[in-house]
Amino acid sequence: MSRIAHIAAATLLALATLAAHAQKPAAPAANLFTNYYGTPTSVNWIVCGSTTDTSGCYDSGSIGPFVSVGAMLESNATTKGDVVTRFIYVVDAGASPVTLYVYKKTDTVTSSFDTTVVTLFKTESLAPLVGGSSVTTYMAANAKYLYIGTSLSPNGVSVSKSTLKVSELGGFSPPTNVTSITSNQYGFVTVTQGTAFTVFAPDGSFTEDGGGTEFMLGTTQAVPASSILIGEVAPTHVRVQPKTSQSSARE
Numbered sequence: 001m002s003r004i005a006h007i008a009a010a011t012l013l014a015l016a017t018l019a020a021h022a023q024k025p026a027a028p029a030a031n032l033f034t035n036y037y038g039t040p041t042s043v044n045w046i047v048c049g050s051t052t053d054t055s056g057c058y059d060s061g062s063i064g065p066f067v068s069v070g071a072m073l074e075s076n077a078t079t080k081g082d083v084v085t086r087f088i089y090v091v092d093a094g095a096s097p098v099t100l101y102v103y104k105k106t107d108t109v110t111s112s113f114d115t116t117v118v119t120l121f122k123t124e125s126l127a128p129l130v131g132g133s134s135v136t137t138y139m140a141a142n143a144k145y146l147y148i149g150t151s152l153s154p155n156g157v158s159v160s161k162s163t164l165k166v167s168e169l170g171g172f173s174p175p176t177n178v179t180s181i182t183s184n185q186y187g188f189v190t191v192t193q194g195t196a197f198t199v200f201a202p203d204g205s206f207t208e209d210g211g212g213t214e215f216m217l218g219t220t221q222a223v224p225a226s227s228i229l230i231g232e233v234a235p236t237h238v239r240v241q242p243k244t245s246q247s248s249a250r251e
Contacts, residue, residue, distance in 0.1 A: 032107065032114055033057075040068040040094070045118065052111040059116035063103055068094025070137025070150065072107075075161070083108050087121065087161075091137050091148055098131040098150065100124045100159060100166075128168045129153045138180055142187035145204045149178030149191065156181060156191050158204060168208075172196045180228050182216040190216045192228065 015198075030050035042064035048057040070093025075079050077086050088103040104121040107114050130152035137158070139150045147169075149156030154175035158167050169191060176194030183189045187202030198209040 032109065034074075034105075036072065038062065038064075039229060041066050042074070043069060043090070045116075047107065047114055047116045049114075051109065051114065052139075054112050056207055058084045058114040061116070061118055063088070063090065063101070063118060063120075066090065066092040066094065066101070067096075068092065068131075068133060070094070070098075070131070071134065071139040071148070073139055073141055073146070075141075076143065081191075082110060082176050088118070089139070089141070089146060091126070093129075093131040093150055094133055095131060097125045097127040098129040100126055100146075100164075102164065122164060124159065124164045124166060126157055126166060128155060128157055128166075138178055140181045140183035140189050142183060142202050143187060144187075144202065145189075145200070147181050147183075147189045147200065149181055150211075151177055151179070153178055154193065158200070158232070170200065172209075179213070180215050180223070182223055183218060184216045185219045188216060191212060 031051065031150070032047060034045055034047050036043055036045050038044040042062055043066075044060065044062045046057055046060040049055065057228065059236070071091045073089045075087040077084050078209055079085075079156055084107040086105045088105055090101040092099045092101060101123050103118050103120045105118045107118065126148060129148065129150050129156050131150060132152060136151040138151075140147050141161075144161055145155055146159040146161065148159065152176055155171040156169045156178050158169060172193060176192050176196065178191065180192040181189065182192070188207070189200045191198045191200070192213055192215055196209065196211050199207040201207045213228055213230055215223060217223060231247045
C-alpha cells in the first residue's frame with residue numbers, strides 16, 4: 001500500500017473513531033437525580049434517572065450514623081469532564097454539640113452508567129446552637145454561606161462554604177429563639193426570630209433588620225407558613241434612603 005493510501009486509511013479510521021464517540025456522549029447530569037430516605041440516625045441515598053443509553057437507578061448507599069438529623073441540603077454542582085461534584089450538608093441536631101457533617105458526592109457519568117461515591121469530607125461543631133431530641137432545625141443557603149438555627153437557639157449561625165468557618169449571627173433584645181430561615185433564588189437569606197427578622201445579602205453581609213415575622217420565598221420549595229404567619233406586630237414601613245458605605249462581608 002502506498003504512503004498516500006496509508007494516510008487515507010488512517011484518516012478514515014480517525015474520523016470513524018470520532019464519529020463513534022460523538023454518537024455516545026456522556027449523559028447530562030440534569031437527567032439524573034438523588035433521592036434520600038431512612039431514619040434520623042441513618043440516611044440512605046439512591047441515584048436514578050437516565051443517561052444517553054440507559055435509564056433506571058444506578059447507585060445507592062448510606063451516610064451516618066447520626067444522633068438525630070435535623071436538616072439537610074445539597075450544594076450546587078460543579079462539573080469537570082464526566083465528573084459532577086456536590087456537597088451534602090447534614091445538621092445533626094441531636095448531637096452535643098450540634099454538628100454539621102459535610103459529605104462530598106461525586107458522580108462519574110458515562111453514556112450508560114452513573115458511578116456515585118459519597119465520602120465524609122469534614123465535620124464542624126455548631127456549638128452556639130442548642131439541640132435536642134425534639135428541636136426543630138432551620139437551614140438555608142446561598143452560593144457562599146449556610147445559615148443554620150434551631151427552635152431552642154436565640155441566635156443562628158452562618159457557615160462559610162469555602163472555609164467552614166462558623167460565625168454566630170446577631171440577635172435581638174430580649175432574645176427570642178429562631179423560628180425560620182428562608183432564602184430566595186438570588187441568594188438573600190432571612191433569619192426570623194419570633195417577631196423580628198434579619199436579612200443577609202448573597203455575599204454574607206448584613207442588609208436590614210426589623211420587627212415583624214417576615215420571611216422569604218424561593219422558586220422551588222414551599223415554606224411551611226403555619227408557624228410564621230402569626231400576624232405582624234406593626235405595619236410594614238416602606239422607605240427609600242441614599243446608599244451608604246457598607247461594612248465588608250464576613251470571611
